[in-house]
Amino acid sequence: MGLLDDLEGEAQKRRADEEDSAARKAAREAAYRTTLEPALEAFHGYLGELVARLRELQPRIAMRYAVPGYGDVVGYVEHEYELRIERQASARTVVLTMPCAIASQECPAVQVEGATRVRALAALFQRHRLGAMLAPAKDGSGEVTSGTFKARGRITLAARFHADASTGQFRLDFNNFDDLSMATKLVPPDQVNEALYDEIGRYLMREPTELMREALPDDYRAQLRERVQRQEIRRRWEAQISDRQQAEVAMLKREYGITARFARLGGAMDKLRGLVSRKSP
Numbered sequence: 001m002g003l004l005d006d007l008e009g010e011a012q013k014r015r016a017d018e019e020d021s022a023a024r025k026a027a028r029e030a031a032y033r034t035t036l037e038p039a040l041e042a043f044h045g046y047l048g049e050l051v052a053r054l055r056e057l058q059p060r061i062a063m064r065y066a067v068p069g070y071g072d073v074v075g076y077v078e079h080e081y082e083l084r085i086e087r088q089a090s091a092r093t094v095v096l097t098m099p100c101a102i103a104s105q106e107c108p109a110v111q112v113e114g115a116t117r118v119r120a121l122a123a124l125f126q127r128h129r130l131g132a133m134l135a136p137a138k139d140g141s142g143e144v145t146s147g148t149f150k151a152r153g154r155i156t157l158a159a160r161f162h163a164d165a166s167t168g169q170f171r172l173d174f175n176n177f178d179d180l181s182m183a184t185k186l187v188p189p190d191q192v193n194e195a196l197y198d199e200i201g202r203y204l205m206r207e208p209t210e211l212m213r214e215a216l217p218d219d220y221r222a223q224l225r226e227r228v229q230r231q232e233i234r235r236r237w238e239a240q241i242s243d244r245q246q247a248e249v250a251m252l253k254r255e256y257g258i259t260a261r262f263a264r265l266g267g268a269m270d271k272l273r274g275l276v277s278r279k280s281p
Helices: 003-057 115-127 194-204 218-279
Strands: 062-067 071-077 082-088 091-102 109-113 134-138 144-150 154-164 170-175 182-187
Touching: 003 082, 003 091, 003 154, 003 170, 003 194, 062 154, 071 154, 109 115, 115 144, 154 194
Parallel strands: none
Antiparallel strands: 062 071, 071 091, 082 091, 091 154, 109 144, 134 144, 154 170, 170 182
C-alpha cells in the first residue's frame, strides 16, 4: 500500500471513531430525555410521600458506626427532613438530608493512652464532629498523652440522586449511612423504576436491602481480606512502636531526674565538706 492509501485508511478510522462517539453521545442524551429526566421527577415525588409518612409515624431508625480506636457510635434519626430538587437544562438532582442524634448514653467512654493514639482519635472525632476529648492529661512538654473519648452531638445524613445528559446514568450518593463516609452506586437507565425507588426507600429506613451490595469475584474478595489483614498488622506494629518509644522517653526523663538530684546532692555535700574543712583548726 502507498502513502496515500495509509492516510486514507487512517482518515476512515478517525471518521468511524467520531461517528461512534457521536452515536454514543446521542444515545446518552436520548436516555436522559426519555427515561432519566422523568424518572427523577417521579422519584422526587416518591421521596416526598415517604418523608411525609416518616414524619407522621416517627419510626425509630437506629444508626451504628464502627469507629477505629473507639468502638460503636450509636445514633437515632430525627425526622427533620429537607428534600429538594435542582433542575438544570440537561440535569436533575434530588437531595435529601436528615439529622441523626448521637445517643451518648449508648456510646462507650474510652480512655486512650499514648500521644499518637490520642492525636489520631482526636482528629477523627473533630473531622466527624463527634465531640471533644474529655479530661486530657499532658506530659512535661505540654503534649497530650491520654484522654477520655465519648461520642456526642449530631451526624448529618445526606442522600444525593443525580442524572444528566452527558453520562446518561443515574448516580446515587449516600453520605454517613453505612459508615462515616460516602458510598456511590451507578444505575443504568433501564433499571430506574419503581422497584428501585422501593429499594432506595428501604435503604434510607435502614431496612434489609441489596441496594448497595455488589457481587465481587472471589479472587478480588481474597485480595481485600489480605489487604485488611496487612493493614491491621501494620496498625498493631505502629501502636507497639509508639508505646515503646513513649516508655523509653519516660524512662530517660526519670533517669535524668534521678541523676540531676544526685548531682545536686553531691554538690551540696562538697560545699558542706568545704565548710567543715575551713572550720577545722
